[in-house]
Amino acid sequence: MVPPAATSTPTKPSRTLSTAEERREAILTAAMPVFAEKGYHAAPTTEIAKGAGISQAYLFRLFPTKEELFVAVIERSRERMIETFTEAADRADAEGLDPTEQMGIAYGDLVGSDRDVLLVQLHAQAMSGFMPAARKAMRDCFAALYALAAERTGGSPEELKLWFAGGMLINVMTAINAEQVDQPWARALTDFDGDCFNG
Amino acid sequence: MVPPAATSTPTKPSRTLSTAEERREAILTAAMPVFAEKGYHAAPTTEIAKGAGISQAYLFRLFPTKEELFVAVIERSRERMIETFTEAADRADAEGLDPTEQMGIAYGDLVGSDRDVLLVQLHAQAMSGFMPAARKAMRDCFAALYALAAERTGGSPEELKLWFAGGMLINVMTAINAEQVDQPWARALTDFDGDCFNG
DNA sequence: TCAAGGTGTGAGTATGCACTCACTCACTTC
DNA sequence: GAAGTGAGTGAGTGCATACTCACACCTTGA
Numbered sequence: 001m002v003p004p005a006a007t008s009t010p011t012k013p014s015r016t017l018s019t020a021e022e023r024r025e026a027i028l029t030a031a032m033p034v035f036a037e038k039g040y041h042a043a044p045t046t047e048i049a050k051g052a053g054i055s056q057a058y059l060f061r062l063f064p065t066k067e068e069l070f071v072a073v074i075e076r077s078r079e080r081m082i083e084t085f086t087e088a089a090d091r092a093d094a095e096g097l098d099p100t101e102q103m104g105i106a107y108g109d110l111v112g113s114d115r116d117v118l119l120v121q122l123h124a125q126a127m128s129g130f131m132p133a134a135r136k137a138m139r140d141c142f143a144a145l146y147a148l149a150a151e152r153t154g155g156s157p158e159e160l161k162l163w164f165a166g167g168m169l170i171n172v173m174t175a176i177n178a179e180q181v182d183q184p185w186a187r188a189l190t191d192f193d194g195d196c197f198n199g
Numbered sequence: 200m201v202p203p204a205a206t207s208t209p210t211k212p213s214r215t216l217s218t219a220e221e222r223r224e225a226i227l228t229a230a231m232p233v234f235a236e237k238g239y240h241a242a243p244t245t246e247i248a249k250g251a252g253i254s255q256a257y258l259f260r261l262f263p264t265k266e267e268l269f270v271a272v273i274e275r276s277r278e279r280m281i282e283t284f285t286e287a288a289d290r291a292d293a294e295g296l297d298p299t300e301q302m303g304i305a306y307g308d309l310v311g312s313d314r315d316v317l318l319v320q321l322h323a324q325a326m327s328g329f330m331p332a333a334r335k336a337m338r339d340c341f342a343a344l345y346a347l348a349a350e351r352t353g354g355s356p357e358e359l360k361l362w363f364a365g366g367m368l369i370n371v372m373t374a375i376n377a378e379q380v381d382q383p384w385a386r387a388l389t390d391f392d393g394d395c396f397n398g
Numbered sequence: 399t400c401a402a403g404g405t406g407t408g409a410g411t412a413t414g415c416a417c418t419c420a421c422t423c424a425c426t427t428c
Numbered sequence: 429g430a431a432g433t434g435a436g437t438g439a440g441t442g443c444a445t446a447c448t449c450a451c452a453c454c455t456t457g458a
Contacts (some may be wrong), residue, residue, distance in 0.1 A: 017424060017425075017434080017435050017436080020435075037329050039240060040238070040241075041238060044416090046414090046415080046416095055436065055438080057438080057439095058436050058437070060416080061435090061436085065416085115328060118328075119328040119329075125324075125375070126238060126324070128375045129235065129314060129374055135374075138371075139375055142384050158387075161390065164368060165365050165367065165368040168364065168370070169364040171324075171367070172324055175324050175325070175328055175334075175337075176327045176338055184345070184349075185341050185346070187356070189345070189363055191356070197364070216406080216453090216454055216455075217406095219405075243444075243445065244446065245444090245445080253406075254406065256449090259446080260406085264446085
């Protein structure tokens, strides 16, 4: 049960092969921007495999279908959001700030800086219409986020609805870069300071 | 100048060919559900042409690229929304009802009954990330809808923002059929009666 | 009646895709 | 060291796709 080789140099890992779990992580990391940019159908698995540094054949061993890979990417983007919200809520608690507002700000920052998370969400929403696996993943996503928001903000269902609605608007406005448009509609729909969605 | 064959049955129109404009309309009608279901990349132009009752070759004469066709479909879905809102506002005016509320209800009905309009919007939003033509079409769409809503409801920018945010939430919840889910998050996020978004 | 131009197509081309198969090599166990 | 298992791949297969081209037919105007 003891590792046999204390003899080999300890600076290098004795193992040259990666574990399947490491590869899976690498694939998800590589897949995220590709799905974000091109959407489900136009994202080539060859490109994802290349980005992960493995062969396409091995990609399909680890994720038997492209759809399973897509769902895993949706779940990963959900995890990113959960992390973001949790950190923001922790910070709000520590500094005595309004958690609803802090989580909202953190979300705006997240989708503004990490467009992959945003675009994966949008593609997944659109695919939900006719791809049951994506629909399920999106429902799970909303379930988790709603539970987290309810717990950390203590808001009423009505307040939470408003807060989610604001999030959906941020998504779309960010996707079309409305903040770069100098027109009344764009100014009105991208004004998230001193916001009605927060408390 | 007289059609040469008064001998043929007069119940048939003398013209056997359609005009290009009629064909264009037929193509858009056929393209809408295909793009809605499959998204931009996975929607085959062969299937669209077949649905429109013409050859694929002629489709490409009328819409030189698939992208132009996609943009035209986005614009058509915008027109549907404009019609819906206009009718609802007219009705509200005629019957002394609140236009904001009536337009909101009409929108919910539209996306609930005509999923094509909804899904085309969602696909277009997702494509906006990396397809400038789709982004432009979506911006135009928001510009037109915002102008209409502002004129017909007289709402403040803040009120209009709330109203649009509610619309974005309706979109997503409808896409994932959240109203069929019996869980707290789904009940809260699909409760659009007596709504905070309406005045 | 005939030319001009619009309507319309069959049959491609070149490319890209998800997924498979047969196979090699690294590592562990006994 | 032998035997088993998991990591990893080169080289496909079969099919679908956007777009093209040469060509035919219908309609109109003079």
